[in-house]
Ligand code: SR1
């Protein structure tokens with residue numbers, strides 16, 4: 001393949017990738033026998049399923065602009081480089097959690113990787129009212145392992161500093177999050193959109209000084225606290241599932257940020273799915289059962305994160321932070337436990353804040369979620385969104401005031417039942 005970047009099409013892909021051993025080993029050497037489908041439904045990239053010889057692969061290629069908006073919003077191709085490097089680190093830190101990479105071409109901004117099949121995007125599974133075994137356990141463990149093992153609790157300081165420098169180049173994708181998540185929802189930004197029936201609450205939230213301050217505190221944490229390599233966009237569109245398997249995809253927004261960022265975004269997305277269910281499950285008993293399950297997933301995700309992070313703290317704390325020389329080696333293991341509990345509390349407060357602003361931006365900003373957007377009855381959609389906005393406000397502003405995830409879940413239920421503001 002020539003070195004100058006060119007976006008692929010289903011028609012050109014075979015001819016242009018026919019020399020790549022990682023593909024021909026799997027699909028055969030005759031590209032005319034392959035079938036190619038472009039299936040990208042995300043906001044940014046081209047994604048092709050390529051089938052041949054009884055096997056298949058995914059070819060993901062970055063476009064030089066934001067697909068959702070068009071070429072008026074240029075976006076660098078180097079995001080494929082960050083995605084590739086994030087995937088390799090996630091595979092090492094939580095083996096089996098992400099698709100296997102077969103080939104990476106930096107010039108063409110493309111990654112050839114394992115096709116997860118018959119997996120579907122988690123949010124589609126949720127809209128269909130289908131459960132996933134151990135969802136909270138798998139994603140809670142993923143978030144904890146990648147957070148811990150990408151931090152100064154685990155990595156050597158020189159390795160981590162080099163990696164922080166590497167990922168610091170992911171400027172434009174961080175800029176998207178900085179604007180779309182932490183700022184745009186809270187004023188009348190050009191690309192924002194919302195369900196018309198929300199005008200009243202939108203005005204209320206945009207006049208809410210405590211909320212705007214909370215959002216900027218969280219943005220400061222996002223921008224300044226380079227604690228660990230975050231996935232950067234861990235929502236229910238970034239996991240592919242079957243009824244009993246879960247894999248994480250799409251870490252092109254990877255950056256060094258707060259330990260609670262990924263798990264917070266994820267929990268915010270579960271909570272939005274919870275409020276969106278009246279638009280997807282008509283039967284009241286089935287809907288109530290599924291909503292209970294979603295709240296169980298919230299609890300299980302955080303519980304697993306806590307347990308896994310604690311286990312790693314006790315067994316793999318070999319980085320420069322909280323060294324055993326200060327605690328266990330002095331016969332003060334209890335002090336290391338105290339430090340752990342304090343750190344977990346800090347992560348918990350942060351994650352609630354990140355969950356809250358994520359819930360706002362998916363309703364008020366540019367990039368919405370299908371769970372809510374696909375509810376055609378706008379009055380029903382607005383009712384679901386209002387609840388999510390109210391909980392999001394509580395989480396962002398009062399993130400330091402919740403006794404634990406049970407209290408968050410109780411508030412989610414109270415708002416759902418109309419007794420929480
Ligand atoms: C302009 S990109 C909008 C959103 O899509 C991605 O999936 C990220 O969530 C980003 O914020």
Ligand code: MG
Nearest residue numbers: 042233238250
């Ligand atoms: Mg994505």
